[in-house]
Amino acid sequence: MFDYTYLPEPSLVPYLIEMMAKIMFIFTMNVGVFAPVLGWVERKQSALMQDRIGANRADVFGFTLFGLVHIATDALKLLVKEDFIPRGADRTLHYLAPFIALVPALIAFAVIPFGGQYDLWGHKANMVIADLDVGILYVFAVASLATYGSVIAGWASNNNWSLLGGIRVGAQMLSYEVAMGLTLVGVFMVYGSLRLTDIGVAQENFFHWGIFLQPVGFILFITCALAENKRTPFDVPEAESELVAGYFTEYSGLKFAMFWMAEFLEMVTISAVLVALFFGGWQIPFVTHAGLAGFFGFLGPNGAQVATMLVHVGVFWMKVLVWIFILMLIRWSLPRFRYDQLMNLGWKIILPLALANILVTGAIMLLVK
Amino acid sequence: MAGIYRKVNRPVTMTLWERLYVMEVVRGVLITARHFFRNLVGVTIAYVTGKPSERRIMTIYYPEELPPVPEAYRGRPVLVRGADGKEKCVACGLCEVACPPKCISIVGAMREDGTRYPDTYTLNGAVCIFCGLCEEACPEEAIVMSYDYQNLCEYDRSLMRYDKEALLIPEEKLAKRLEYIRRRMYNKCNY
Numbered sequence: 001m002f003d004y005t006y007l008p009e010p011s012l013v014p015y016l017i018e019m020m021a022k023i024m025f026i027f028t029m030n031v032g033v034f035a036p037v038l039g040w041v042e043r044k045q046s047a048l049m050q051d052r053i054g055a056n057r058a059d060v061f062g063f064t065l066f067g068l069v070h071i072a073t074d075a076l077k078l079l080v081k082e083d084f085i086p087r088g089a090d091r092t093l094h095y096l097a098p099f100i101a102l103v104p105a106l107i108a109f110a111v112i113p114f115g116g117q118y119d120l121w122g123h124k125a126n127m128v129i130a131d132l133d134v135g136i137l138y139v140f141a142v143a144s145l146a147t148y149g150s151v152i153a154g155w156a157s158n159n160n161w162s163l164l165g166g167i168r169v170g171a172q173m174l175s176y177e178v179a180m181g182l183t184l185v186g187v188f189m190v191y192g193s194l195r196l197t198d199i200g201v202a203q204e205n206f207f208h209w210g211i212f213l214q215p216v217g218f219i220l221f222i223t224c225a226l227a228e229n230k231r232t233p234f235d236v237p238e239a240e241s242e243l244v245a246g247y248f249t250e251y252s253g254l255k256f257a258m259f260w261m262a263e264f265l266e267m268v269t270i271s272a273v274l275v276a277l278f279f280g281g282w283q284i285p286f287v288t289h290a291g292l293a294g295f296f297g298f299l300g301p302n303g304a305q306v307a308t309m310l311v312h313v314g315v316f317w318m319k320v321l322v323w324i325f326i327l328m329l330i331r332w333s334l335p336r337f338r339y340d341q342l343m344n345l346g347w348k349i350i351l352p353l354a355l356a357n358i359l360v361t362g363a364i365m366l367l368v369k
Numbered sequence: 370m371a372g373i374y375r376k377v378n379r380p381v382t383m384t385l386w387e388r389l390y391v392m393e394v395v396r397g398v399l400i401t402a403r404h405f406f407r408n409l410v411g412v413t414i415a416y417v418t419g420k421p422s423e424r425r426i427m428t429i430y431y432p433e434e435l436p437p438v439p440e441a442y443r444g445r446p447v448l449v450r451g452a453d454g455k456e457k458c459v460a461c462g463l464c465e466v467a468c469p470p471k472c473i474s475i476v477g478a479m480r481e482d483g484t485r486y487p488d489t490y491t492l493n494g495a496v497c498i499f500c501g502l503c504e505e506a507c508p509e510e511a512i513v514m515s516y517d518y519q520n521l522c523e524y525d526r527s528l529m530r531y532d533k534e535a536l537l538i539p540e541e542k543l544a545k546r547l548e549y550i551r552r553r554m555y556n557k558c559n560y
Contacts (some may be wrong), residue, residue, distance in 0.1 A: 049404050
C-alpha cells in the first residue's frame, strides 16, 4: 500500500513541476487528442460497421489522410459559423450552459490514476492529479454537475424540443445516478477503499481485477455509464427522430462544438473509470510493478522507474482506447430505448439488481472471512 | 457480387435468455464488430495492394476508381477507324434509318477507286438514346457502342454534335467490343 504521509512540504518545486506536467498531459490527451480524433473515429468506425467508406473528401494538397483532414475542416466550420441565439432565450444561461456541460467532463479526470507510484530521483511521483480519498465519489459528484449544463441548455433555449430534451436529461440522470452509485458499492466493499489508486494497486494480481470480483456490478455499471453519457441506446434526451436534437437544438457554432466535445470527453472518462475499477487500471496481467522494474533494471534505478512509468501509462491509455472502441460499437449497434423502457430499466431492473449485488457481495465476503 | 440475404425466423414470444437482453446485446455487438473488422482488413488490403476489388465495401471512390463495365454495356457510339487509317463506314445509311431519334446524318461520297465513304458523319449526342440499333444495323462493323460513359455532357448543345473526326476511334482500341458484336447476341439476357 501507499505511503500517504507523503506531503509536498520538503520539495515544493518538484511537486509543482510534477503537478503541472500531469495536468498538461491529461489536458492535452483529452482536449488535444481525444476530443478531435474521436470525431474521426466515430465517423470512420460507424462507416466500416455499416459497410460504408466514411468521410474522406477533405484534403490538404491532395492528401486526405484517411479522412483525418475533416477534423480541421470541422473545427474551421464550427469556428466561423454564426452563433445564433433564438428570440426570447435567456442569453446568460444560453451562454453558460455549454461551459457547465464541458468543464465537468474535463475535471472528472482529476482523480483517475493513469499510472502507479514511481520513485524518480528521490521524488515520489504519483500518476494521478488529485489522489482524493473519496475518489470515485468525486467523479459521481462532477458527473451530476454536467447534468445542469444540459438541463439549463434545454431551459434557456426557449424551444419546445430543447425543453423536452432538458427535462428528459434531468429524469434520466436522476434515475441512473442512483443506480450507478449503488452498482459500485460492491466494488468498494471488495477493495475496501474509495481511493482509485488503492483500487488500482489492489488489481496488481490479475485475478483480483474488478471484472472477476464484480461481474454483475460491471454489467450494471456499464449500462448506467452509457445512460450517463446520453448516447444511443440511451439518447432519449437528444433523440433526433423525436426532438430534432434535444437540449442543444438551438445551439450552433462553437457552443454546439462544446456539447459535442463534452459528449466525447464523457466517453473517455467513462472508459477510464471502467479501466480503473474493473480492468486493472495501469496494471499488465501477470506482471507486477516490481517485476517490470526488474526487467528494465539495465537502465539503472531511475531509468527503470521511468521505463516502468511509461509502460504503465501506455497500457492504461491502450485499455481506455479499447473501451472507447467498445462503447462506439454499442452506440452504433443498438437502437434507442423507448422512454418508458428506459425508466423501467433504471428503476425496476438495475436498481434492485444493484441492491441484490451488494447483498450477495456482502454475504460472500462474510463467508470467505 | 451477389447480394447475401438470410431468412430470419423470428419467434413472437422471446425466451428468458432473450429477455435478459445482455447476451443479445453482446450478440448484436459481435455482428457489427465482425463487419467492422472484415471491412477494416479489406480496406487495408485494398489500400496496400491498390486493388479496389479487395475492399468488401460496395462503395466506389467514383472519380478515382471506375466501376467495372459489363460486356454488353452501351456507351457513346463511335466510328471504327480501320487498320489502313480510313473509316470502315461505307455511308450506306442503314444506321441513319435504324436510329429511332434520328440523331445520325450522313453525306456519302466516293473515292477514286470506287469505294464509298461518308463525307460528313454527324451524330448528335444530345439526341442519341444509346439504344445500340445503329450498331446492330451496321453491316460493316463500322459504328459500335463504346464503353465510354464519362464527360458526355456539355453546357452547350452545339458542343454535343460530334462530327466524323470526333467519332473515329482506331480499331485496336475497340477490339473487345468488336469481338462482342461478332457473336451477334445483342440481348443482355444472353449473358
